Amino acid sequence: MNYYKSTFRSELAIIPTVARVIAVVAFVLVQIALLVLVPTYCNAKDVPPRPALIAISLFGGLIMAIIVLLVGYVNADSKRRGMNSLLWTLLVIFIPKALGFLAYFLLRKPLVMACPKCGTSIGSDFRFCPKCGYAITPTCVQCGRSINRDYVCCPYCGKTVGTAVS
Numbered sequence: 631m632n633y634y635k636s637t638f639r640s641e642l643a644i645i646p647t648v649a650r651v652i653a654v655v656a657f658v659l660v661q662i663a664l665l666v667l668v669p670t671y672c673n674a675k676d677v678p679p680r681p682a683l684i685a686i687s688l689f690g691g692l693i694m695a696i697i698v699l700l701v702g703y704v705n706a707d708s709k710r711r712g713m714n715s716l717l718w719t720l721l722v723i724f725i726p727k728a729l730g731f732l733a734y735f736l737l738r739k740p741l742v743m744a745c746p747k748c749g750t751s752i753g754s755d756f757r758f759c760p761k762c763g764y765a766i767t768p769t770c771v772q773c774g775r776s777i778n779r780d781y782v783c784c785p786y787c788g789k790t791v792g793t794a795v796s
């Protein structure tokens with residue numbers, strides 16, 4: 631079913647697994663770099679005290695991980711919206727100061743789909759086409775639950791719906 635309802639959780643769910651893995655790796659690499667490599671190879675008096683160093687590396691690692699996840703989100707989200715996902719992924723990575731992300735969220739196409747009957751562009755959360763009245767997600771007239779178009783009776787309440795659904 632192409633019915634789509636956007637929630638923060640469902641938005642997070644589209645982040646590709648590979649982006650999640652890279653985010654964890656990036657976080658770990660930042661910890662190793664700042665907590666192991668810096669104290670080992672830098673002049674001791676240039677290195678901030680241990681608690682400060684830990685705070686910096688946790689914060690830095692978190693920022694890195696969030697950026698990676700955001701890039702992954704833009705990649706999946708632009709694909710879903712029929713945009714050029716490779717172009718947008720590269721833009722958000724290479725345009726500095728998060729301006730790529732800003733541009734993306736300002737310019738991204740709304741999540742739309744076409745009415746299967748008349749072809750009008752309709753919002754992803756519409757249940758009926760405003761132009762032709764087509765039921766995008768048919769619902770049982772008695773109990774209001776979503777049902778499949780080819781059902782003869784509602785599987786939840788047993789009401790005959792074969793003719794009730796347009």
Ligand SMILES: [Zn+2]
Pocket residue numbers: 745746747748749750759760761762763764
């Ligand atoms: Zn329509």
Ligand SMILES: [Zn+2]
Pocket residue numbers: 770771772773774775784785786787788789
């Ligand atoms: Zn029902």
